[in-house]
Amino acid sequence: MELKDKCPNIILINCDDLGYGDVGCYGSGVNRTPGIDYLAQNGMRCTSFYMASPVCSPSRGAMMTGCYPPRIGFESFEGEWVLFPGQGVGLNSDEVTIAQILQRAGYRTKLVGKWHCGDQEEFLPTNHGFDEYYGLPYSNDMGRQVFKEDFPPLPLLSGTGIVELQPDQRSITERYVEQCRIFIRENKNNKFFLYLAHMHVHLPLYAGEEFVKKSINGDFGACVEAIDWSVRVLLHELRSLGLEEDTLVIFTSDNGGRGDHGGSNAPLKGNKGTTWEGGQRVPCIFYWPGHIAPGQECRELICSLDFYRTLAELGHGTMPADRKNDSLDIRRVILEGGKTPRDTxxxxxxxxxxxxxxxxxxxxxxxxxxxxxxxxxxxxxxxxxxxxxxxxxxxxxxxxxxxxxxxxxxxxxxxxxxxxxxRPIGRVENPHPLAEYDINHPYVVMMYDREEVG
CATH class of the missing domain: 3.30.1120.10 (Arylsulfatase, C-terminal domain)
Known part of the structure; x- marks a missing residue:
């Protein structure tokens, strides 16, 4: 089959702060990841893959647009490293995301999980190419938490509406996976783009009791194993519907790990928030049975910016002609084991x-x-x-x-x-948080009890 003929479903799994050495196929001996390891054993494991930023919001905005953060005004956020609740800035509505390109090409699109490109309504995923959205709009440490009582309640959204405030974070992964399963089933006869943006392993670390009991690396290991469970569930869903050979699965992380609380970027130097390798070189696996040869190790220089053009080409989408981006087509790298087009x-x-x-x-x-x-x-x-x-x-x-x-x-x-x-960052006048604290509201969790942040 010619490259131009391939038009798969696409599942992009993006973890939060998962380090280079945090999964088995990248060297972890303490986090059990049979599902992720299966992707690597039967697909392509990349060892020189980079995210465009060592912190969250610029990394995610860059991946969605195929642009280095400064190109889209995401170099900083009114002096902050990342976006915070109620800020009046976010991803400009003039930007064209990969979700919009695929949506226009006939794909059904859904984001499940963390967005973190702005929480004002015009910045939310459903206004940036996603037909559906379900998740936390920013980091899980940006709710009401011990010593952070001035923060608004953490909102769980469906579309642009609030489903729940201060949800129990221990069950978030299971809720995300169920949303993914429903979306896949509802679109088994359509082309779809599913972006699963995990809460884990960002602090604070909350995992379901069944994962905590099994972990040999404390709460961190439990969160990694929850991610791995999600991978196994989605693969099972694809197989049961006969979609596995029609679906490209990409597994990665938004930036390097903190390197503490049980995490590791080994053998790399540095961590999240730095431009040492440990801040931006992250796990990345491509899995597509029948199209990507199993057991490959790719040492070519590629990065998250390249998802944009590559997925647009695979999905027969049309790239915007009126603006510049930094994305390169890496189809020959992942499908044929070819050389990277990226030098720098x-x-x-x-x-x-x-x-x-x-x-x-x-x-x-x-x-x-x-x-x-x-x-x-x-x-x-x-x-x-x-x-x-x-x-x-x-x-x-x-x-x-x-x-x-x-x-x-x-x-x-x-x-x-x-x-x-x-290009300019998006701005709105008179911004406000999605929710305000109400002392009379019956929150599921009035106050998250862990002091971990970052």
Missing amino acids: FFYYIMGNLEAVRDKEWKLHVAKDGKPVRLLYHISEDPGEQENVYESHPEIVKHLEHSLEECRYELGDALTGIKGTQI
């Missing part, structure tokens, strides 16, 4: 351009707002242990030129350069 990848945090990878080399030029000069042979030194900056002046010169080109187009807060190809 840029590492941004809070609008600061801190590093660039070009094929097998990575150059850091800033950390924590201060200049640094660090060069790593990243294909051989993924742990970023040996700085070879002084030994390779020509490589440094080449990478610095790439950084200058990126600054000109996308900007760089560190050097004060404003990009020439950036």
Whole structure:
């Protein structure tokens, strides 16, 4: 079958803060993940896959639009790293998401889980290409929680309406999976795009009792095993409906892990919120029986930005011609084991351009707002242990030129350069939280009892 003839259902599973070393097929010996490992054993496991940001909102906005965060105004959010409840900014309604492209191509579309691209109505998923939405609009630590009593109640949404306030987080994964199963069954005769954005393993860690009892890695392991259970349920659903060979499943994480509370980014350096490899290099698995050969390890440089063009091409969608994006078509990589079309990848945090990878080399030029000069042979030194900056002046010169080109187009807060190809973030006047605390409301959980955040 020619590449142009392939038109699968698509299930994108995006975890929250799941680190490179947190699943079995990436080296974890403490988190049991037979379902995720099955995807890798029977599909393609990527070892040089990156998210476009080491934190949540810019990572998710970038994945939906195929653009580095600064291009869509997502470099920061009124001085914050991520979006908070009731902020008047979010994903601009002029942006065209992959959900919109697939929707226009005849796909039924649904997001189940975390959105985190703005909680005002015009920013919500159903106004960005999703026919249906069910989930928490932002992080699970943004509700009423011990020492965070000033936060509004955590809302569980269906569409744009509130289903429940302060839901029991221990049952959220099961509720998400049931929503996915219903959607798949209702659309077994249609092409569909299902985006499952897990709450786990973002803090606070709440998992169902059955997972806690089985875990050998405490609450963190229980949350990972809950994710794995969801994968096994969805695979079973596809098989029972005869859809497995018609469905591309992608498994990944929005950024690297915190590296504490039981998590791991091993063997990578750094963690969530940093531009070390542990902040942005994450697990990614492609699974599509009959189309992706089993047991492959892909070492090619690819990233979440590439989902946009690749899924649009697979779904016979039309890319917007009136705006630039940063996505590349990686169909030949995942379907044929071919070479990547991507030479470079840029590492941004809070609008600061801190590093660039070009094929097998990575150059850091800033950390924590201060200049640094660090060069790593990243294909051989993924742990970023040996700085070879002084030994390779020509490589440094080449990478610095790439950084200058990126600054000109996308900007760089560190050097004060404003990009020439950036678009504005969405804004609304008089924003308000989705819910206000009411002392008389019979909340399911009046106050989440764990102090973990982040």
